[in-house]
């Protein structure tokens with residue numbers, strides 16, 4: 001699997017723009033300094049929980065209460081993820097951390 005979109009990644013070492021296209025399970029390579037990077041898992045953990053909170057707010061704003069929240073929060077999470085993802089990549093691009101081959105299941 002290849003990530004085709006430009007994530008706006010910058011090398012933490014030399015600040016060069018790092019191409020977003022790469023094979024899943026392989027490192028991002030900086031064209032400036034040649035270092036290898038991976039996406040910060042912590043970034044996506046934080047973003048994921050923010051999307052869940054936003055999804056819960058979305059469901060509550062639409063009037064979901066009690067057991068309706070069982071489907072309302074996941075539906076709100078999906079809606080929040082779709083709506084916010086483009087803005088997030090534009091204003092808060094994912095951070096990079098040094099490549100760890102043992103953590104290669106993470107893109």
Ligand SMILES: [Zn+2]
Pocket residue numbers: 011012013014015016030031032033034035
């Ligand atoms: Zn670099």
